[in-house]
Amino acid sequence: MESTNRNWSRRQFMGSIAGAGAAVMMNPFSSWAKSPVDPTVAAIIAKTIGTDTHNHMDVPFNAEEFKTLQYDLFGEMKQSGFSAICMTFCVDRPKLTKMGEAYERFILSLDEMDEMLKANKMKRALNLADLKEAHKKNHPIVVQSVEGGHFIEGKIDRIEVAYQRGLRHLGLLHDGQSLVPLGDIYTNPPHFGGLTESGIEVVKECNRLGILVDLAHCSNEGIDDALKISTKPMLVSHTGLNTQLGSNEKMAQMMMPRLISKEQAKILANxxxxxxxxxxxxxxxxxxxxxxxxxxxxxGADHVCIGTDSKMAPPSNSNERFGRKTNLTWGDGQEGFLYYVVDAMLKVGFTEDEIVKIAGGNYCRIFDAATSV
Structure with missing residues (x-):
């Protein structure tokens, strides 16, 4: 593996990110919280481009149904404290049954998200400069993400189509296997010993174009294969250590295949x-x-980020199938997600510098490295 990602100066990068918000004494997003915000928490949030690296924005595979739905993405993001989310969707639910179906769903979803962003007066970040500019203007922004390369269907040129539509974050695999398989999924029995040739080709094309590759849902062997051939840093956007199982035994048992071991986490970080x-x-x-x-x-603090795997703005006039809001992860969400998290991180002993990195700086660093071509 080439070492281009290792030569990045973390100190210089974090200095530039922190400096952009150093003049802001209070986070301008805090005025959207439903209850008073601790000034210390608000000041820390103001110093970083707070980013949720995996947040679902589900839209229906039905253009007429979409016209009836309302998404308050701008308002929910303002309340949350995040400057950016990786706005993620998938196309493998319900199960794909024929070639071309995944691509049709993919293009329709992007069309609908174009309309959603327009209605919320928001745009996609294509590079770090866009993230920094949005943060400077106190205006939420999204990184367009898809969970699973099902839409590619063996046609590598579709990745460039996606790139031209604003995709900058690609989750290689998801729960359902692509009709042209890309690799082993960690919740399914292994069949390929890691990534397939098609999966390797996708990683290389993302490197060439400037799309960040997300290895969530990949088996350990798949992660190792990607690391061997990628010239850019990558991430696993949403997981947890397999030693941190919480108090809900049923949930822990269900999530265990999706958790990462200490050994595999170190391989990715290294x-x-x-x-x-x-x-x-x-x-x-x-x-x-x-x-x-x-x-x-x-x-280490340079290799961790926030990837909630929640939903920032389910449509306000929909049924429960669209899920629960990020800001309602705990209780009534009076302060917004990131305010709760930063406050808790301070209380368990994190330093301000560590929080700035984890809340957004680390993702911004690898996003910049991946999208710079």
Whole structure:
């Protein structure tokens, strides 16, 4: 593996990110919170481009149904404290049955998200400069993400189509196998011994174009294969340590195949990668902060981020199938997600510098490295 990602100066990068918000004494997003915000928490959030590296924005595979739905993405993001989310969708639910179906769903979803962003007066970030500019203007922004390369269907040129539509974050695999398989999924029996030739080709094309590759849902062998051939840093956007199982035994058993071992986490971090900690096994902000701490203790504060695997703005006039809001992860969400998390991180002993990295700086670093071509 080439070492281009290792030569990145973390100190210089973090200095530039922190400096962009140093003049802001209070986070301008805090005025959207439903209850008073601790000034210390608000000031820390103001210093970083707070980013949720895996947040679902589900849209229906039905253009007429989409016209009836309302998404308050702008308002929910303002309340959350995040400057950016990796706006993620998938096309493998319901199960794909024929060639061409995944691509049709993919293009329709992008069309619908174009309309959603327009209605919310928001845009996609194509590079780090876009993230920094949005943060400077106190205006939420999204990184367009898809979970699973099903839409490619063996046609590598479709990745460039996706790139031209604003995709900058590609999750290689998801729950359902692609009709042209890309590799072993960690919740399914292994068949390929890691990535397939098609999967390897996708990683290389993403490197060439400038798309960040997300290895969540890949088997350990698949992660190792990707690390061998990628010239850019990668991430696993949403997981947790397999030693941090929480108090809900049923949930822990269900999530165990999706958790990462300390050994595999170190392999990814040593290659310059970043690991997102999700909320599924944390029943409070404090438990979540402790789960983040456990990951940091294994790989270091430069290799951890926030990847909630939640939904920022389910349509307000829909049924429950669209899921629960990020800001309602714990309780009534009076302060917004990131405010709860930063407060809890301070209470369990994180320093301000560590929080700035984990809350967004680390993702921004690898996003910049991946999208710079």
């Amino acid at each position: 290659a310059g990668g970043v690991i997102g900690v999700w909320t599924h096994l944390a029943d409070s902000p404090t438990v979540y902060a402790k789960n983040v701490r456990a990951m940091v203790d294994v790989v």
